[in-house]
Amino acid sequence: MKQKIAVLGPGSWGTALAKVLVENGHDVTIWGNKKEQAEEINTAHTNKNYLPTITLPEGLKATTELAVAVTGADAILFVVPTKAIRSVASDLVAVMDTKPVIIHASKGLEQVTHKRISEVLLEEIPEDKRQDVVVLSGPSHAEEVAVRDITTITAASKNLVYAEYVQTLFMNDYFRIYTNTDVIGVETGAALKNIIALGSGAISGLGFGDNAKAAIMTRGLAEISRLGVAMGADPLTFIGMSGVGDLIVTCTSVHSRNWRAGDLLGRGHNLEEILANMGMIVEGVSTTKAAYELSRELDVELPITEAIYSVLYENQDVKTAARQIMLRDGKSEEEF
Incomplete structure (x- = not known):
């Protein structure tokens, strides 16, 4: 059944998801705050700053007016940076004229509060203004989804009916959706894998090989699981x-901006320089700070996250931080 869907955020991932939805027969409007970008999508059917080689469907509409994007919407998909979620959600409430399903495909933790994105959305969008909030997450590079490469991700909601609704919206012969009811686990995995991707990139930039890459991914997964379980995840x-x-795809590919940022750190580049030249938000940098602070609150040990925090926020040398992890007291693997 054809649905009217607003996509908030015309970056690479928002544009790729909007393309999937249009190709699935839905009425889709994508919203952003840059007039030139909206005009490019509407007239040239491209978004060259984010997906330079992709021609977008002519049916995809773009606007800079939030009210225009969400009027009559059956579903609203957030794909804006984590730091913008609360303000955009607050603005949204004033212009909504339906009671849509809220979906988000952003990955991070809010600064200061350390809240998951769905928690922020539930706080900002009153219950009488929305259906459920559904998380869309998994191993997916926008560049590959945009060219219809085979991809499988997860739609998570405490209410399975809404996860299945999102599954129906997106699923086709190259984009497969699985459902899940563990919202905490899905969001935690999505956010924290970006931290480990920074570390994996740094390992590469330092010149270490496959053994080290396997180690950081495996031990990184242990950290993600440990903090996630402490937060209530399955x-x-x-x-x-x-x-x-999601951890594998983000820690092993040059498509990953977090991996690329880490690789440059390992090669000796300055963090401010890296972020200035990246052209897109590197969510792992802010998530590292939030996760580090959250781990202190919950008394959960996260040695890789702590090492990356020391590099990003305490000017620790990357190679020294890696060496200090290796010289920690011996542990049993069963201790995580």
Whole structure:
């Protein structure tokens, strides 16, 4: 059944998801705050700053007016940076004229509050203004989804009916959606894998080989699971698409901006210079700070996250931080 869907955020991932939805026969409007970008999508059917080689469907509409995007919407998909979620959600409430399903495909933790994105959305959008909030997450590069490469991700909601609704919206012969009811686990895996991707990139930039890369991913998954379980997640979620699946794709590919940022750190580049030249938000940098602070609150040990925090926020040398992890007291693997 054809649905009217507003996509908030015309970056690479928002544009790729909007393309999937249009190709699935839905009426889709994408919203952003840059007039030139909206005009490009509407007239040239491209978004060259984010997906330079992709021609977008002519049916995809773009606007800079939030009210225009969401009028009559059956579903609203957030794909804006984590730091913008609360303000955009607050603005949204004033212009909504339906009671849509709220979906988000952003990955991070809010600064200061350390809240998951769905928690922020539930706070800002009153219950009488929305249906449920559904998380869309998993191993997926926008560049590959945009060219219809085979991709599988997860739609998570405490209410399975809404996860299945999102599954129906997106699923086709190249984009497969699995459902899950563990919202905490899916969101935690999505956010924290970006931290480990920074570390994996740094390992590469330092010149270490496959052994080191396997080590940081495996021990990184242990950290993600440990913090996630402390937050109330099902540990089995972390061996699924939004756990180990997302971790692998983000820690091993040049498509990953977090991996690229880490690689440049390992090669000796300055963090401010890296972020200025990246052209897109590197969510792992802010998530590292939030996760580090949250781990202190919950008394959960996260040695890789702590090492990356020391590099990003305390000017620790990358190679020294890696050496200090290796010289920690011996542990049993069963201790995580």
